[in-house]
Amino acid sequence: MSPAPSPSGRAVKPQQLLIMLLTFVLVSGLGGVVAAGIVMPAAGAVGAVTTASTQLFDDLPSELAIPEPSEQSVILAADGSPIATFFAENRIVVGLDKVSQPMQHAVVAVEDRRFYQHRGIDPEGMLRAFANNLAGGQLEGASTLTQQYVKNVLIEAGRVSGDKEAIAQATETSVGRKLREARLAIGLEQKVSKDKILEGYLNIAQFGPSVYGVESASQHYFSKPAAELGPGESALLAGITQSPAKWDPVRNPEKAQERRDVVLGLMLDQGYITQAEHDEAVAVPIADMLHVKNAPNGCGSAGNAAYFCEYVVNDLLNNEGWGKDRADRTRMLYRGGLVIKTTLDPKKQQAAHDEITSSVPVNDPSGVTMAMSSVEPGTGKIVAMAQTTNWGTAATPEDPHATAVNLNVGLSHGGGLGFQSGSTFKVFTLIEWLKTGRSLNDMVSTTQRNFPRNTWTISCNPKLRDNYDNATNVEGVPTSPTMSVLEATRLSINLSYIKMANQLDMCNIVGNAAAMGLTRGDGSPLVPNPSAVLGTNTVTPLGMANAFATLAAGGTYCTPIAVTEVTDRSGTEIPVPKTDCKKVLEPDIVNGVNQALQQVVSDQPFSTGRKAVLPGRPAAGKTGTANDDSHAWFVGYTPQLAAGIWMGHASGDVSMMNTTINGTFNKWVFGGSYPAQTWQRYMTRALDGVPAQPFGVAPAQAGAQQTAVPDVTGRPVAEAQAVLTQSGFQVTVGSPVASQWPAGNVASTSPAAGAQAAPGSAVTIVPSAGPATAPTASGGNGAANGRGNGTGNAGGHGKGNASSGGHGNASSGGNTSRGGGGGGGAGTAPATVPSPKALFPDAFPSNPFPTFPAPPGF
Secondary structure: OOOOOOOOOOOOHHHHHHHHHHEEEEEEEOOOOEOOOOOOOOOOOOOOHHHHHHHHHHHHHOOOOOOOOOEEEEOOOOOOOOOEEEEOOOOOOOOHHHHHHHHHHHHHHHOOOOOOOOOOOOOHHHHHHHHHOOOOOOOOOOOOEEEHHHHHHHHHHHHHHHHHHHHHHOOOOOOHHHHHHHHHHHHHHHOHHHHHHHHHHOOOOOOEOOEEEEHHHHHHHHHOOHHHHOOOHHHHHHOOOOOOOOOOOOOOOOHHHHHHHHHHHHHHHOOOOOOHHHHHHOOOHHHHHHOOOOOOOOHHHHHHHHHHHHHHHHHHHOOOOOOOOOHHHHHHHHHEOOOOEEOOOOHHHHHHHHHHHHHOOOOOOOOEEEEEEEEEEEOOOOEEEEEEOEOOOEEEOOEEOOOOOOOOOHHHHHOOOOHHHHHHHHHHHHHHHHHHOOOOEEEEEEEOEEHHHHHOOOOHHHHHOOOOOOOOOOOOOOOOEEEEHHHHHHHOHHHHHHHHHHEEHHHHHHHHHHHOOOOOOOOOOOOHHHHHHHHHHHHHHHHHHOOOOHHHOOOOEEOEEEEEEEOOOOOOOOOOOOOOOEEEOOOHHHHHHHHHHHHHHOOOOOOHHHHHHHOOOEEEEEEEEEEHHHHEEEEEEOOEEEEEEEOOOOOOOOOOOOOOEEOOEEEOOOOOOOOHHHHHHHHHHHOOOOOOOOOOOHHHOOOOEEEEEOOOOEEEHHHHHHHHHHOOOEEOOOOEEOOOOOOEEEEEOOOOEEEEEEEEOOEEEEEEOOOOOOOOOOOOOOOOOOOOOOOOOOOOOOOOOOOOOOOOOOOOOOOOOOOOOOOOOOOOOOOOOOOOOOOOHOOOOOOOOOOOOOOOOO
């Protein structure tokens, strides 16, 4: 075994040792004079101490304030599971009872063998080092473990306060620094027990290039707590502190092994371990000891919750009540040992991530992305936040779409400017319509296209009045010259909603959105110009989800929150932003709006939110598509949960027309396709096991009462018209289609027979053109694909219904690529025929890709 180094291994010049020894004699003679628990040597008693040293004593502080060392903070999900950790120094503070005895013994053996005998400085050690160094032997230091602790405390205090000068003074090579450490060490030992000093040292010392404190070091190198460290592991860690880079076992395993064996020898010599324990530990190679686990730092380690994590960080750093300035708040986060509890629901977060990436994979070649925020109504708690990009501070060739920009939020929380919301914004016009005493049964025009400047009311800013000309509806939507507001909402009729807004005050419409928490992505107020009716203001998924959550909560708006509690290292609670809930809409208005938006999310033909239907659970929502299919939305809710989904190009208003997304070509992309389907899958998972809850009943004056559409299928058209008119519906007749019914009879209606619809709303009759000629099929072949009825005789039956978009397969009634019915068994089957509204996608879930242009706002 090579000769053991000095206990500390820190070299001090002989003249320094002499001065320190004399200082010790001087200080010891003062009889333990204490100022605030720390010795204050008399400045006049200098003896052999130089004048410079005397002045240094005069300048030293009268007491040593020992701050808590920097400790990592942790962000937790609502169930207590960790999301991310933050630290300037990777440190986990633990009590001495959480550190194994071998680890305590190893530190004392190598750093200060007389630790339990001296009073802060060690005159015997000083004389030994002084004599050894004068004799030309291996340089020995004279710092006790207490002095080393003092030095580390002074350095850490400088780091915490950001005082570079204090750090320089604590690390300078000078007699003055050694005297300061000696003086403070003596005073400290008169106030603090040996165990507390050892505990403090073990928590503050550096045990690796980026590891501080014994607990973090044990977790980093061995993936175990410090309480479980054995002699060999303890010796390895204790040896690192002398030179963390030089003795790092990861980078320099051979040198680290040599150092470990030296420490084990000291432990044996001082009686801390037996010869057998020593030999067993020495025989283990460094490589066999290490189980390195790097501690994650920051939101990059939060996985699919990284963007929520960034939202939390920005929320805290923006909070003026949490620190005097942003720099102070940042220090609290990275050094304060905080426990930050959040609202994130891991189950819902996983569902959100899975479903949006199932629709639009991360780094899809199309460049299209999707983002989702989900909020708990009545509390404002953000339970999920995800987007189809990888979190990263800079894009790389391997991940060109990596971004730290949170597409769910605005600039204040690490996001962007938001996106045009399309027809989802119609909800705020509907609210104002009902607030002004109007009804869902009111009939509005579906054909007026031009709205002159002077017809608009914008009381808060008349200069925003402008001509709104040549607006259009989506082609293929069954309309009549007038339509009830309820039907106009269900079918998302642009011209009807422009007409409605034209009769209202745009400032009130936008004011409703503002009262429900909505702003533009940059935080500025919404602009109440005429085009705002169809969603030209740029808003965020979180903003829309939370606004719609107001409807789910019966008109109570709550500011969104992500943090529920923050405690410091001592368990003391630190104030955090609280949700502010207030009533902004009357229940009768909310119930009327909810009634209308439930019709959007219904199985009725042509309902734009048909793909969002939740089987066995009431749901409401609204689709939205911006100009040129540049942005597609679905925002929906149940009484227990709300979620908003946006889809588009993060870079701006880039059309998604004629785009291949997730391997499928799309001529058009609407809010009723990908976003609605994704919302449906997410909500199904997120609400699994949660009992269905109904919405409130709309008042009669809102015109929300419903009645079933009579079944007139197969009747002569004239007779059917009379029946429907007698039932209180507006009746229109569409173009004939081939069907099993004789020509001139009714093939189907929209809404379908039995569907609930408001009296006064439109019902379209689809006449039959008679059956089409059917080819003979053999071997059980029925209709191969399409939308329509197909039945096979004598052996099987498959059926797809033209009015409801059924699915079929030529052999077994399964799903074909374009929907439709199929048959089975031997015999003949009538040929499939096209749907009467084949161009309208939202009526047929099996065909989400429409073949007609999408005017703004749908």
